[in-house]
Amino acid sequence: MSGRIRTAALAVAMSLALVPAGATTASAAAKPNLRACYDGNCKISITKKVSFRVDPSFVFTKLTLSFNANGVHVKASGPGVSGSGYFSGRGGSYTINGITIYALSLSKKRAVLRLTTG
Template identity: 50%
Template structure:
């Protein structure tokens, strides 16, 4: 029975033109599709101490140590600028940076290494 099901799935896939997934009992390589690897998400937990390198493809928000006087850092970007906003209980601070510039938000230094419409590369370092 499993061979007949596998053959039916392969036949239906061939008739519809949709990519198929591997089916148990199917011949190796027959009807399999290759799925591209997903882009690696940045390790935002590594930034908790204010020291990390980030390659961003979308806006992010993450917790930082309260020693900076803030508890959360939010980073968004366009092809022209990076907005870094730090918030905490009763506190809000932000910096607007361009490619190649350096700034800081409550003791967290931010350097914009490269910037495009789809990607921002940043380095964070504590400045106090």
């Protein structure tokens, strides 16, 4: 093997060695963009309980979403106000102060939710 080819082969091998076996791509491991939900309109995929700020025009300023394989728990809070609810299964929904949360898919490990207003 010539010196140039061997050097190139070693460089490729070293760059591959830096990626651990079973590593996921950045897009697959990306966290949900919860800031996109501030206006009450977004689609998110979550793998654990999340909390995020929402526009104060909804009366509450923080929305917390958690789930299991059977349903989604919703909690809304803000200065002097709070509310909560639960809905079950894929296709279910819950509305609180103008934001409706829909379960597009639901499993033990992941929930895909759509938030809409109006």
